[in-house]
Amino acid sequence: MTDQTLTEPVAPEPAREKKELHLGWALVLISIAQLMVVLDASIANIALPFIGEDLKINDANLTWIVTGYALAFGGLLLLGGRLGDLYGRRRVFMIGLAVFAIASLIGGFAQNEAMLLGSRGLQGLGAALASPAALALITTTFPAGPARNRAFAVYAAMSGAGAAVGLILGGWLTGLDPVIGLEGWRLTFLINVPIGLVAASLAPRFLHESESHPGELDVPGAITGTLGLLGLVYGFSRAGEEAHGWGDTWTIASLVAGVVLLVAFAVIESRVKHPLLPVRVFANRTRATSFLVMMIVPAAMFAMFYFLSLFIQLVVGYSPLHTGFAFLPFSVGIVIGAGVSSNLVNRMDPRFIAGVGTLMAAAALYGFSRLEVPTGTGDLLAVAQGGGDVFLGADVNYWTSIFPFIVLMSVGMGAVFVPLTLTAVHHLRSEDSGIGSGVLNTMQQVGGALGLAILATVSLHFADGTKTDLARDLTAQGLPPADAGQLAFIGSFTEGATAAFLVGAILIAIGSAAIWTFLNVKHEELATDGPEGIHVG
Incomplete structure (x- = not known):
């Protein structure tokens, strides 16, 4: 044994614990930011009548x-x-959080x-x-393998x-009495x-900065790509509104303009030296499949x-507020599903x-499509003659008719999001990590808007x-037109919603077929770093 061997440094236990603590706090920051961004899409929904x-x-x-x-977004x-x-x-992460907070x-x-x-x-x-x-x-912060999977x-x-x-x-905060004069x-x-x-x-303090490449922004691509996506998201959102729909002039104009601009964007990206969206991001079949499925699944969810x-x-x-808590099992289930799948993916x-x-998830949506609520003319007349509040589903048992499918859906979503997030950004070049993440998020947002528009049309x-x-x-049975209209709306909504659930189940089944057919990456590859074909670690 040489002196060099004796004096060779060994990583002390406190140093490893300090590194793990550092990574833990980094994950807390990233998770809080993501939760804040995502929940803000729904937190205002329940407050809308009060805001109006x-x-x-x-x-x-x-x-x-x-x-x-x-x-x-x-x-x-x-x-x-x-x-x-x-x-x-x-x-950019810090600027985004600051802008979000100020807004x-x-x-x-x-x-x-x-x-x-x-x-x-x-x-x-x-x-x-x-x-x-x-x-x-x-x-860039977590090493490939179990740490990154978690x-x-x-x-x-x-x-x-x-x-x-x-x-x-949103339900809890909206229901609070004014705090220091604030509703x-x-x-x-x-x-x-x-x-x-x-x-x-x-x-x-907890996140490392990545290498920067200033001066390489593809301005024509940024303009056409951003406006094209805005056109699509606006068109899909408008198509899903009852007041407008797919036949509305502005809906059609927005969708057509969005498609034209995205075609121009694709032409620009194929010719510029530093494209906003490098075509190589989609070159890998597994990655392309991940992007596709991550558009279809959120559409139904x-x-x-x-x-x-x-x-x-x-x-x-x-x-x-009671409705909000009815979805609490979804939050618990998706955490469980994500935790289990992060261990299985190793x-x-x-x-x-x-x-x-x-x-x-497809089975859960099919279960929702089978919700049975009395909506016939005789049933509605009985409700009207009974007086009181008009709720057709008063006898629907949450624990047997809704709860099991919420849990099944949430655990299924956790099992989908973890592996597909890994495969969508795995083996990307270091300089493409951000745009790969942007594509993944874009697929989810555009998919959500498209799915809601399609299923709203079905409904x-x-x-x-x-x-x-x-x-x-x-x-004809003697009900005043206003009462008849209200009951007919609630009864017909049930018919439309269950049809939408069924189409959503079909959408996810299509996504499942794509996964089983085209997603062929091995779990051993997910424990490696570096661009495709270069396995490090």
């Missing part, structure tokens, strides 16, 4: 409180991801419609900067649980301010939240985990015919 009353916003414009955020994600690659992901402050103290809608657009910008940077920071599991759980948490938190709905915005600012200020939350309130008769190929997860198609027939029959 206080700021005198009509029903048509009230939807823009939700749509405006989704529009800016979805349309700017590609640009946000590329800015992180070019100017430093930690820097939330403006929204919390908004005095009129323009001020609130402007703040929601600014929140979307902050989210588009922070979200892809957060996902890319996981790949980090992705937490990230996926935050992404999936955010909508459910938003419903619960409860304002707190749904103001709660983000301290969280965002603290997370941004702590980022330099977001629609599930939309229709089921309305069903539980309008048909079953739950209060807004020993099992992602195709099997995500494939089973999609089958579970309206089945509901409209039923509503007309029911209203006519109830009026």
